[in-house]
Amino acid sequence: MEYLKFCFAFLCWMKFVHRVSSTEPPQAPAPIPKENLLVLTVATEETDGFFRFMQSANYFNYTVKVLGMGDTWKGGDVGRSIGGGQKVRLLKEAMESLGDQEDLVVLTVDSYDLIFAGGPEEILRKFQQANHKILFAAEGVVWPDKRLADKYPSVRSGKRYLNSGGIIGYAPYINKLVSQWNLHDNDDDQLFYTKIYLDPLQRQTLNMTLDHKCQIFQNLNGAVDEVLLKFGTDRVRVRNTAYDSLPVVVHGNGNTKMYLNYLGNYIPNVWNYEHGCSHCDDNVVDLSQLKDYPNVLVGVFIEQPTPFLPEFFQRLLTLDYPKDKLKLFIHNNEVYHEKDIQKFWEENRNVFGSFKVVGPEENLSQGEARNMGMDLCRSDASCDYYFSMDSDVMLTNRQTLKLLIEQNRKIIGPLVTRHGKLWSNFWGALSLDGYYARSEDYVDIVQRKRMGVWNIPYMAHVYLVKGSVLRNEMKERNYFVLEKLDPDMAFCRNARELTSHREKDSPSPESFHMLRPPKGVFMYLTNRHDFGRLISTANYNISHYNNDLWQIFENPVDWKEKYIHQNYTRIFTENHIEQPCPDVFWFPVFSEKACDEIVEEMEHYGSWSGGKHEDKRIAGGYETVPTDDIHMKQIGFDKEWLHFIREFISPVTLKVFSGYYTKGYAIMNFVVKYTPERQAYLRPHHDSSTFTINIALNNKDTDFQGGGCRFHRYNCSIESPRKGWSFMHPGRLTHLHEGLPTTNGTRYIAVSFIDP
Template sequence: MKVVRKQRSGLLIFTTANGTSDGYNRFLRSANQTGIEVIPLPAAAGAAGQEVKRLRAALERRAVDPRRLSLVLGAVASDVIVAGSAAEIVAAFRKQKGRVVFSGNVHCRPDASLADQYPKSESYRFLDVAAFIGHGPDLVSMLSDDDLETSDGGQLAFTRLFLDKAKRQKYGLGIDRKADIMQGLTGSYEDVVVRYRGRQPFLQNTRFSSVPLVVHGDAQSRQHLNTLGNYLAGGWEPRDGCVACWGGQLELGSEPETFPRVLLALFIDQPTPFLEEFFGAIRELIYPKAKIDLFLYSGAKYHHGAVEQLAEKVHGAYGSVTVVGREQGVSSRAARSQAMDVVTPMLAQIYTTRGNFMTELGVDMSAAPPAEYKAIVTSKRKGLWNVPFVSECYLVKRSVFSDDATRPDFEDGSENVHNTFSKTIVDSGKFLLVSNRANFGHLVDPRGFNTSRLHNEMWQVTTNRWDWEHRYLHQNYSRNLDPSVPVAEPCADVFWAPILTERFCQELIETMENHGQWSGGTNTDPRLAGGYENVPTRDIHMSQIDYDREWHMVLRYYVQPIQQRVFAGYDEDPPVADLNFVVRYKPEEQPALVPHHDASTYTINIALNTPGKDYEGGGCRFLRQDCSVTDSRRGWLLMHPGRLTHQHEGLPTTSGTRYIMVSFVDP
C-alpha cells in the first residue's frame, strides 16, 4: 500500500517547554493533523538572556525563509491545542496589523500597575507571551533587542518591550486583541465554545465572533483546556464520535495465555444494596480467570459473609484471591495502597444523571449538571473524555502506582479517597479519562442503605429502582405493555397480569411473618380511622412495616400502566391507596371472606404463593359475573373495579396457608 505523507505547511511551531507527556502528545497530534512542523527547543542554561538567545538561535537556523511563519509558544506545549489548519493561521495573520503578534489577555501580568500604559481597548488589550507569531526575520529582529537579550525572557521583559512605543513601532509589535489567531483561556474561558461546521469542530469566541486557531492555557485554566481538547484536533465529531479513541489500543488477540495479567480489586467499604448481583456480574466477566488476581477488601461487617462466600466459590479459578478487612487491622485506605495511564469506565445510576465522574469541579451536580456532563452520562456523546474527577471504578496501569509522582497517598488524611486519587493523577499532569464507548455497567447508590430489616433490598425501589426491577419485577412484566399481547381476562372486567417475582413474594411473606403483628380479624381495628372494619381479615398493613412510600412507587410505575391499558380513560396520577395490606388465610384462623364490595375505584389482588403447593382451596369468586379465579399464579395480580359492579368473596382455604397482597386504589 502506498503511504501518502502530508506536505509540510508554511508554518513552524517552536516550543520552549514540553510539559507533561499526555498533554504534549495531544499538542503534537493537533499540530500534525495539518502537517505543521514542531521544533522543540533544548533546555536553556538558566543565565540571564539564555532563554532569548536559544530561541533566536533556533529561529536563525530553521526560520530563515521570510515567507514562512513561525509560532512561538511561551506556554508549555502540553497546555496548547492547535485548533485550526496552517493555512487558516497564515490567512488570519495576514489580516493583523503587526509583524510580530502576541496573544491577548484580559489581565495585565505580571505587574498590574502597567495597565494604564497600554493603548486603550475594549478587547484583550494586554500582551501574553504564552504565544506569539511572526515571520522568522521579524522574530529574530525583535529577539536581538539589547534589553530583551539581557532579560530573563519572561512576561515582564516582553511587556516592557511592547510598552516602549518606539520599539513597538520598530519591531512591528501587535496584540491579537480579538483572538483571531490565539486564544488564552485564563480569565476568558467563558468567551469560547466548541461548534461544528458539518463534522468539523472549531473554537468560537462568542465575545468577538472570532474563530481562534490556537488555544493555550495554564495551571489555572487547564481543566477548561482539557474539556475543549475532548472535541478539538480530531477529538470528537458528530458522525464518527471519538476519532482519537482508536489510537494506541491494545489488541488482545485470540490466545488467552497471551492476555495481560490484571489485578481486580473490589473494595466493600459500606453496606451496599444488590451486592449479590454485583458479585454475580464479576464472576461472569469474559476474561481468562487465571489471568486475574482478585483482591477483596471487606470493610462492612454486614457483607462479610457474602465476601467470604465469593472467595470460596472462586478459589482456584483465579490467578490468586486475597481477602483483607478491618478485622486484620487494615483500613480501606491502606488496602487501596496494597491493591494498585488511567481510564475510568463511565458508570451512571439508571433513571438518574448521577455518574462516577465530573466534567467541572465546584459545580452543584444535583441542581444543574453541565450540559457536557449530561451528554456524556446519558451516552448521547460517546468517546474518551478528559475530566478532573472520577470515582468508584478505575482501570490503572501498574506503572502509575509504582511512580512516586503518580502514586496516590490514600492515607493523606483527606476525607474522600476518590478526591485523593483524582487530584494526584491530575496534578501529575496525566490525563484522567472516562470512557462511555461501551456499556460497562452502572452505579448503585449505597447512601442511607438500611440493613436492619429482614430483606433490605425490598425497600430500594425508591433509591436504586433499576436494580430493584431486575430483582423483583416479573420477567414477563413488559408483555403487559405490549399492545399486540392481550391482557388475560378470566372474568368480565377482571384482568390478570404478571407483576412481581417469586422472590419478592417470598420475601414479603417472610417479612410479614417476621413482623408478626397480624390483626385479630374482628370488626374492631384501631389501625383505621374510626376504629371499625366492615369486612375484617387477618392482615398486616404495609404501613406497619414502613413500606407505604415504596408500595406507592410500585403502584405508580408498575400497576398504573396496566390499569391505563385495561381501563382506558382513567388517568388519576399518581394513584393513591390508603389501604395496602397482606392477608393470611388459614383453615383454623380465617379460611374465607364474605361477599363484599371494596372501598376503591379499582382493586389489585396479588397472589403471594401457589395453590396446590402451599395451600388447597382458596380463590376469588365474583358474584354478579358468576365467575371464579382459583388457579392463582404467584406474582400475578388480579385487577377489577372496586365498587358497584364486582361484588366478590374469598373462597375457603381448606389446608395450608394462603397469602395475598391487596391494594384499594383511589378510594
C-alpha cells in the first residue's frame, strides 16, 4: 500500500513538472519603433537656448515639431514667476489632430533650457519599462503651490513632486490630459498638471506616474549636487549619482540654467577627451570668402593706471585686420595716461576709419563710458561688430579679431590669463549670490588642457559682440549699470537674463506686465588659440619717471619683452657671446628702451655724486676709487635690480664661468656718468667683487666719443662698447682695469659688483 501511494505521488509530480516545463514564458512587449516618437516643444523665438536644444535633438535624430514659433508670448515671465499656460493651449491645439493615433508616443518638453543626452530608442525603452500611459518629470521641489505638498502620493525613494518641463505618453492619453485646459495663457501650466495628477481618480484613469528616479527626465533644480558628467568614448552623459541613472532629458529649471550651460559644453557630443571639440567649426564664417571685411568698432577702456600702455597700443596697431575697417573709441579715466594717448593719436589718427577719445575731463563712470562705446556701435547700422578691450589686455596673437569673427557667436571672448597664475578673464561658474565660483573644468580651460568654445556665465576685459545683436536682442541701453554690481558683472547678468519688455501692441491692459520667456544671449569663450595675457595693474606705482621699469615682479613677461635685448636668448641657443679679452665676456642684455629709461630715470633724479672720495652712501663713508654716479638704492630700484641680476645675469655666469654658482647678490649697484667736464676717466683699480658687470647705456660716436675699458694684465682694451651689451669679468686679483677717457659728450654705464 505504501508503495502504491509513493508511485501515485511520483506520477502526479512528474505530470506537474511536465506541465510547468511545457508552458512558454510570457512574451515581452515589442519595442516601440523610434518612428513612433514625436517631440513637441513650444518656442516663440529662436534663442540661443532653442538652437542648442535643436542641435542636441538633431544629433539623436529626434522628430521635433515646434509650436508657436513667431507668436507673441503671453504666458508670463516663467523664469521668475508662475505662468506658461500658453504652452498647454498650443499643445492642446496640436493634440486635437494627433490624439487618435494610438501607436504614437508624444514627448513634450521645454526647449530654451533643455538638452537631450540620449536618443529616441533609449527614451522609448525606459518609457515602456515604466509601464504607464503618461510619465511626468519629477523634482524635489514643490512648485508653484507649496500647500499641495502633502497631497502628493508618498514615495519610498526618489523625487516626489511633478515638473511639467517633461511629459511623455501615448497620444490619446496626452490628448485627454490637455483637452481639460480651459484657462488663460498666463495661468500656470505646472499647477494645471499638478491638480490633475493629485486627483486619485484622474491619476488612475489616465494611468499617470512620475519619473521618480530620473530614468528619463533630470530636472536640475535642487539636484545639482546629484549630477555629474560621465565621459565615454563616443559621447558624454549626465549621471545621477543618487539613483545611479543616466537621464535622457536634462532640464535647467529654476535657477540652474547656468549649470545647464556648463553641462551643455559637453553633452551630448560637444566635447570629450577623445575628440576634443566636436562643434567648434559649426557655422563658422570664412573671411576669405567675403567680398569685404566686416566693420568693427574697437572700444578701448583705460580705467586705472596701466603699465605698458604704449605696448598695448602697438599691439592694437599691429592686429592683422584692415585698419580702414576699424573705428576706434577710447575712454581714458587717467590724467597720467593722457601723454600716451596724445602721442598715439598724433601718429595714427588717420590710420583708422575714425578715432574718438573721451578723456577724464568728461568725468564718466566706468559703466557710463562702456555704455557710450556700445551705443556708438548700436546706433551705427554699418557697425558689424563691437570689440571691447581693457588696457590691461596684451593680445600677442595678431589674428585675434579674425579668429573671433570666424567663430560666428553673438558674444565671444578670447581666453587671456595672468602669467603664471590661474587668474583669467572669465568665470566658469557663479555662486548662489551671483559672484565667482570655480567650475570643475576651470583650471583645465585656463591651462588649455581642454580646448574649445565654452558657454560661460561671466567674462570681462576683452570680448566681441555682433552689431546686429546690439540692435535687436540687446537694443535696450544701459547694460553696464546695475545696482551693487560692477560694470562687467552688470553687463553679463543683463546678457544672461535678457528678457524683452511687453509688446507695443499689447491687446489689453491685463497684458501690460507680461514678459516673454527669458531669451538670454549665450556668452562664449574660446581657448582654441593662444591669444595673449592679462597685465597686473594692482601695484602699479606712478611716482617714478619711467614706471614700467619697476614691473619686473608684477609683470615679468611684459618687462622682459620691453627691456631685455632681443638677442639675449641667443646666448644660450647659439652661443651669442664674445670674449674680447681673457675672461672678459661680452653679451647683449638690455634693449635700447631699457637703456634710455634707466638714463632718464637717473637724470630725473639728478643727484650725481660728483666723483668725490667722501661718500656717505657706503660703509665707512670713503670711496677709494670714486665715480660720478647714482646708486640704484637712491631711486628705490635696488630690489628690482638684484632680481634682474638673478634672472638674466646669473644664467650667463654659469655658462661662461662653468662650475661657479653665483649668489646673485650685490651691494654696489650704480649708474656712472662720464663727461669731460666732470669725470672723464677712472684710474686703474680692482673691483670689490667676485665678478663685475658693466652695461653700456648709450652709443659711442652718437652720444659720446672716447671711453672704453683697458685690462692691464693682458694689455687688452675694449674701445667700442655697444649699447645694451654688458661686460662680465672677474673683479679681484687678475683683472686690474681702468676707464678710458671720454673726450666728448656724455657716457653712461650701469655697474654691479656681484658676490662681494
